[in-house]
Amino acid sequence: MRGLTASPGSPGWRTPLVVLAGGCAISLVGLGSRSAFGLFLEPMTVAHGWSRESYALAIAIQNLLWGATMPFAGGIADRYGPVRVLMAGALVTAAGIWGMASAESTGMLYLTGGVMTGLGGAFTAFSLAVAAMIKVVGPERRSLVIGLGMAAGSLGMVILSPITQTLITNLGWHDALVGLAVISIVIVPLALLLPNNPDGGVAASVPGQTVVGAVREAARHRGYVLLTTGFFVCGFHVTFINIHFPAYISDLGLNPTVAAWSLALIGLFNIGGSFMSGFAGQRWSKKAGLSFIYTSRAIAIVALLLLPKTEMTMYVFAGAMGLLWLSTVPLTTGIVAQVFGVRYFATLSGIVFFSHQVGSFLGAWLGGVVYDRTGSYDGMWIAGIVLGVAAALIHLPINESPLARLRDVA
Numbered sequence: 001m002r003g004l005t006a007s008p009g010s011p012g013w014r015t016p017l018v019v020l021a022g023g024c025a026i027s028l029v030g031l032g033s034r035s036a037f038g039l040f041l042e043p044m045t046v047a048h049g050w051s052r053e054s055y056a057l058a059i060a061i062q063n064l065l066w067g068a069t070m071p072f073a074g075g076i077a078d079r080y081g082p083v084r085v086l087m088a089g090a091l092v093t094a095a096g097i098w099g100m101a102s103a104e105s106t107g108m109l110y111l112t113g114g115v116m117t118g119l120g121g122a123f124t125a126f127s128l129a130v131a132a133m134i135k136v137v138g139p140e141r142r143s144l145v146i147g148l149g150m151a152a153g154s155l156g157m158v159i160l161s162p163i164t165q166t167l168i169t170n171l172g173w174h175d176a177l178v179g180l181a182v183i184s185i186v187i188v189p190l191a192l193l194l195p196n197n198p199d200g201g202v203a204a205s206v207p208g209q210t211v212v213g214a215v216r217e218a219a220r221h222r223g224y225v226l227l228t229t230g231f232f233v234c235g236f237h238v239t240f241i242n243i244h245f246p247a248y249i250s251d252l253g254l255n256p257t258v259a260a261w262s263l264a265l266i267g268l269f270n271i272g273g274s275f276m277s278g279f280a281g282q283r284w285s286k287k288a289g290l291s292f293i294y295t296s297r298a299i300a301i302v303a304l305l306l307l308p309k310t311e312m313t314m315y316v317f318a319g320a321m322g323l324l325w326l327s328t329v330p331l332t333t334g335i336v337a338q339v340f341g342v343r344y345f346a347t348l349s350g351i352v353f354f355s356h357q358v359g360s361f362l363g364a365w366l367g368g369v370v371y372d373r374t375g376s377y378d379g380m381w382i383a384g385i386v387l388g389v390a391a392a393l394i395h396l397p398i399n400e401s402p403l404a405r406l407r408d409v410a
Contacts, residue, residue: 014193019194023152027130029186031126033180033183035161035266036160037113038242039165039246039263041244043168044173056243057110057114058100061114063360066121066360071347073123074131074350075350078346089120089124091188092119092123096115097113100177101174101175129194130333132195134345148275150270150326158268162261215348223335223339223398223400229355231352232355233294235359236359237388240364240384244367252309269319273323273325277330277331286338287398287400291392294389294392297324298384298386301381336352337349339403
């Protein structure tokens with residue numbers, strides 16, 4: 001395969017294809033299991049007599065801590081390698097999900113489903129795996145490889161959403177959560193497929209540059225600030241939909257299986273969306289692609305509000321949103337790698353992802369707040385439209401050219 005490079009400093013069996021397969025498998029398990037949390041909102045709140053805001057706040061805390069801790073996790077991986085980081089994160093995540101199943105109070109739900117799964121998520125984040133993946137390919141293939149990893153995560157949604165709903169229906173939500181906890185542990189052996197050498201054979205872009213220096217350099221870059229700001233909107237959209245769309249469908253009187261298959265369709269169509277995004281990012285402007293995606297999301301939400309609320313409308317919306325779901329990631333992270341290089345990619349992309357998770361916090365939590373206050377999600381859908389248009393505009397001024405010191409190296 002052209003563009004693949006060896007992985008210096010690693011055992012010979014860790015070929016580039018093994019590394020790519022391992023990273024994709026980690027994405028499949030991690031993103032797939034987390035995509036199913038929305039299916040537990042209604043059965044858990046009904047069983048415990050909790051408000052939707054209570055469950056939504058737990059997931060919001062999870063996403064916020066996930067994002068806040070990711071730069072720290074990325075810094076450790078950039079310095080010492082990703083393997084032990086991913087393994088520790090998988091164990092904490094599994095313990096958190098297992099704890100959710102036994103939580104009898106909202107306080108315990110916030111600790112297990114919020115704090116523990118959030119911290120575990122930061123240390124099993126796809127960006128840690130993709131940092132290893134992009135170091136074994138040439139610069140011309142990085143966007144495509146990132147898209148490949150996101151497509152694998154989407155395949156996890158396709159597989160695990162219907163499976164989780166089946167487990168909830170047949171065994172109950174408690175045993176379904178235990179099942180997700182067990183699945184999360186699979187990341188432990190998968191992490192061993194990745195090389196543990198921090199730089200992957202990629203020398204620091206500036207001799208003697210530290211991670212702190214790289215962060216300071218990025219903070220002074222206007223495009224990096226705009227990119228970080230815009231990624232907030234992606235988090236707001238996907239987490240609100242992932243957590244509250246199943247309940248929204250239920251409120252319409254549709255069968256719960258419609259929600260599960262809608263999440264699966266999002267994952268299925270995101271496979272194509274991620275591939276197309278990664279492919280396009282190799283050939284055309286990444287910032288223009290991002291502007292197109294956010295505009296399209298706003299249009300899709302407008303259509304959802306205006307069309308009849310039928311099963312077919314839900315499926316069509318899920319398919320359209322799936323094409324746009326994580327297609328932002330190959331382009332967003334691709335700009336980070338393109339502008340700043342890959343030596344401190346995990347750290348710099350982790351900071352960008354923190355903005356995404358702030359949006360995720362608000363998307364999850366405010367969804368519960370707005371519903372409990374108004375009895376409707378309409379206010380959240382309207383906010384999603386406005387933010388989509390704003391994000392489309394924010395990305396246009398970004399300078400996506402590599403820094404001068406990288407142009408001879410890339």
